[in-house]
Amino acid sequence: xxxxxxxxxxxxxxxxxxxxxxxxxxxxxxxxxxxxxxxxxxxxxxxxxxxxxxxxxxxxxxxxxxxxxxxxxxxxxxxxxxxxxxxxxxxxxxxxxxxxxxxxxxxxxxxxxxxxxxxxxxxxxxxxxxxxxxxxxxxxxxxxxxxxxxxxxxxxxxxxxxxxxxxxxxxxxxxxxxxxxxx
Numbered sequence: 001x002x003x004x005x006x007x008x009x010x011x012x013x014x015x016x017x018x019x020x021x022x023x024x025x026x027x028x029x030x031x032x033x034x035x036x037x038x039x040x041x042x043x044x045x046x047x048x049x050x051x052x053x054x055x056x057x058x059x060x061x062x063x064x065x066x067x068x069x070x071x072x073x074x075x076x077x078x079x080x081x082x083x084x085x086x087x088x089x090x091x092x093x094x095x096x097x098x099x100x101x102x103x104x105x106x107x108x109x110x111x112x113x114x115x116x117x118x119x120x121x122x123x124x125x126x127x128x129x130x131x132x133x134x135x136x137x138x139x140x141x142x143x144x145x146x147x148x149x150x151x152x153x154x155x156x157x158x159x160x161x162x163x164x165x166x167x168x169x170x171x172x173x174x175x176x177x178x179x180x181x182x183x
Contacts, residue, residue, distance in 0.1 A: 004054075008120035011050040012037070015121075037122050043129040047117050058103050065099030066092075094177040101168070101176045108164050112157060133157060 014021045015036035023033040037046045073091045082090070093100075115134040118124055124131035124139070137157065141150030 004116040005120050007053055008050070008117050011046070011053070011117075012121050015046050037130075038126055040127050040129040043122055043126060047114075047121065047130055050117060050121075051114075058107070061103055062096070062099055065096050069095045095179065097176045098178060101172055105165055105168055108168065109161055112161050 017023060017033055017035045017038060020036065022036060026034070034042060037043050069092065073095070074087055077087050077091055113134055114132045115138065118130040118132050118135050119138070122130045124135050133153070134157070137150050137153040140146045140153060
């Protein structure tokens, strides 16, 4: 729920090899200090660990979806003798499927748009270990002034996201259940 740049700066301090919290905690267990984002091996895993910080938005959407499921459905299933697995399979997942669909589309789009973390923390380094597609596009357009190439990269990104989103939308009638939707 926080802006990405300040969160990236916070994690930059956590992964600081000299005075970071990560090495401090690991020192309790006798693990030698790591270079974290300054290491080709650890740079991308550090960005992935940092991205877990942003899971709160999706969880809030799932919570809203769960709260939107009518309690009467669970009561009726309980009266019919359904266990937790049957409730999950026949009530929770079908009623939560629009929320799952929404989060899936947002996650597909968001996964291709990772820029700020790698730009702020490492600028694609060390040795391009954290160079993401959008950061590469940015560097081609605004650092190397290859605007035509950057534009082509943007169109390719657009087409990839469009195709993947279209596949999810095309598959939706088979697994997304909308309340009151007659089949």
